[in-house]
Amino acid sequence: MLSYRHSYHAGNHADVLKHTILIQLLRYLGQKEKAFCVIDTHAGAGVYALDSVHAEKLGEYRDGIGRLWERQDLPPALAEYVAQVRELNGDGPLRHYPGSPWLAKNALREQDRLRLFELHSTDFRTLDKNFGQGNKQTIVYADDGFAKLKALLPPASRRGLTLIDPSYEMREDYARLIQVLKEAQERFPIGTYAVWYPILSKPESRQLPHKLKALGLANWLHVTLSVRGPSPDGIGMQGSGMFIINPPWTLAQTLQAEMPWLVKALAADPGAGFTLEHVSS
Numbered sequence: 297m298l299s300y301r302h303s304y305h306a307g308n309h310a311d312v313l314k315h316t317i318l319i320q321l322l323r324y325l326g327q328k329e330k331a332f333c334v335i336d337t338h339a340g341a342g343v344y345a346l347d348s349v350h351a352e353k354l355g356e357y358r359d360g361i362g363r364l365w366e367r368q369d370l371p372p373a374l375a376e377y378v379a380q381v382r383e384l385n386g387d388g389p390l391r392h393y394p395g396s397p398w399l400a401k402n403a404l405r406e407q408d409r410l411r412l413f414e415l416h417s418t419d420f421r422t423l424d425k426n427f428g429q430g431n432k433q434t435i436v437y438a439d440d441g442f443a444k445l446k447a448l449l450p451p452a453s454r455r456g457l458t459l460i461d462p463s464y465e466m467r468e469d470y471a472r473l474i475q476v477l478k479e480a481q482e483r484f485p486i487g488t489y490a491v492w493y494p495i496l497s498k499p500e501s502r503q504l505p506h507k508l509k510a511l512g513l514a515n516w517l518h519v520t521l522s523v524r525g526p527s528p529d530g531i532g533m534q535g536s537g538m539f540i541i542n543p544p545w546t547l548a549q550t551l552q553a554e555m556p557w558l559v560k561a562l563a564a565d566p567g568a569g570f571t572l573e574h575v576s577s
Contacts, residue, residue: 301416302463306344307357307393309562310536312364313521314461314492315399316377316558317538317547321457321490322403323376324544331407333451334400335458337441339412341422342397346390357393359523363561365390371554396459397427401434410434411448413441442472450484461492470500474507477541481511489541495522497530508539514577517543519551521558525567534567548574 305311325332344350346357364370364378380402384394394402397412404410410433414420420438428436437444445458458480462469477489493504505518522535540547555570562568 301350301419302340302395303344303348303350303419304354305356306351306395307346307362308360309356309521309523310360310492310494310533311393312360312374312377312558312562313519313536313538314490315380315394315396316373316554317519317540317551318396318399318459318490319377319380319403320373320547320550321488321540321544322400324546325455325457325488326403326405326408328455329407330455331405331409331453332455332457333409333411333448333453334404335411335413335441335445335448335451335456336396336400337413337445337458337460338462339397339414339419339423339436339441340395340416341414341419342395342412342426343384343422344393344395346393351393357390359562359564361393362390367561371557373550373554374558396461397423400459401427404433406433407453408433409451409453412436413439413444415440442469442476445476446479446483449480449487451487454486456484457488457490459490459492464494464496464501467500470504470507473504474511477508477511481513481541486542488543491539491541493537493539494533495520495535495537496533497526505537505539513541513575515542515575516540517548517551517574518572519555520571521555521562522570523559523562523568524564543574545576548572 424436517540520537524534
């Protein structure tokens with residue numbers, strides 16, 4: 297659990313999907329003047345150097361944000377995502393990538409709050425230095441976001457977004473996720489919850505969306521992006537999914553319009569594709 301470092305994967309195809317959706321969720325919350333709170337249960341370091349040893353070892357960003365960086369035909373939501381990455385890089389080349397904490401903090405207004413959890417000691421220190429120290433809006437915890445989420449719900453503002461994207465390196469993460477969401481729904485049923493997960497050959501990954509749907513939720517959206525077909529040996533991540541509880545009513549329409557474009561832009565082989573389904577009461 298503590299060995300995972302997102303710096304090896306920053307800016308990859310999974311981040312493109314996750315962060316494009318995150319920006320849309322944050323923008324929707326910001327349309328009302330009333331305060332909101334963002335909770336990130338597995339925050340990582342918050343900002344990543346794409347020329348670092350970690351990022352260059354796998355170079356995954358080249359087939360993620362790297363494929364969108366110079367495009368002039370980006371559809372609106374993806375254009376908004378790339379614009380935020382450009383904001384971090386100034387007028388220069390693509391050298392830095394914003395994690396979820398950076399994107400969330402960038403969306404905060406004076407009345408809003410941000411709560412970040414990270415267990416990895418090195419990433420926690422970086423996260424706390426960049427987002428926690430001297431910042432009244434943000435609290436950074438060197439703690440287990442799964443274990444501590446319940447205590448933060450409901451937020452004082454009664455409006456909030458919780459992002460849950462563990463590494464899933466441990467099989468127990470899948471079962472813990474379901475239990476945590478059950479408890480969260482009991483305490484704060486009107487909150488928005490955004491769950492990211494990898495599409496892998498292992499049964500826990502394949503079964504997760506079905507278990508999420510079985511929670512009996514009234515409003516949810518499920519989108520997946522696969523950049524390749526399954527590998528013959530069953531090894532590797534072919535894509536990822538986002539399951540959003542209480543999504544904005546506009547999100548399904550936005551994704552239906554933009555996911556075909558994104559599939560073409562990020563496809564690694566003919567097995568690339570997407571799925572989108574949503575239920576609303």
